[in-house]
Amino acid sequence: MMYINNFIFAFICTIGFAILFNVPKTSLIKSGFGGALGWTVFTLFNYYFDSIVMATFIASLIIALIGEVFAILEKRPLTVYIIPGIVPLVPGFGLYYTMLSILERDYDLAISYGSESLLIAISIAGALTIVLSLNSYRKQRKKI
Structure with a gap:
């Protein structure tokens, strides 16, 4: 039940951001579905593998693949x-x-949070790069 709630809330959240980014009305539902599925995959992988970086990478990969389709x-x-x-x-x-x-001068904790945030950002960028590279390869093969 928790995953269904996560899916619904992530769907609404993603549609909200899509509206902020002026996504065409005909694409709002699909955009929301991609974000909701990605968030659900993120929560599943984070729960079972206890690695927020790996969960973010897999979820970003799923979002990019669905977005590509x-x-x-x-x-x-x-x-x-x-x-x-x-x-x-x-x-x-x-x-x-x-x-x-x-600001609280707790530099050890700042390094911990900062390094985790950096790794999450790198995992998002890496997943998007992989999918975009596959798409580029697919387009090149189509021309031949």
Whole structure:
């Protein structure tokens, strides 16, 4: 039941961000689905493997793959589906606590939060890079 609630709340959250980013109305549901599925995958992997970085990488990979499929089917830019879907995974809490720890002069905790946030950001970028590279390879093979 917890995963269904997570899916619903992430769906609503992703649609909210999609509206903020002026995603076309016809793409809102698909964008929300991608973000909700990504967040659900994130919570599943984080629970079972207890690694927030790996869970973020897998969830970003799923969001990028789904966004790629929707972009091809709907003939829209990939960013319409990926950007709102990735927003729930961005490590805002980690960056906030990093800055708070620096202000409180607790540098060990700041390094811990900061390094985790950096690894999460790198895992998001890595997953997106992999999927975009696969798409580029697919387009090159199609031309041949």
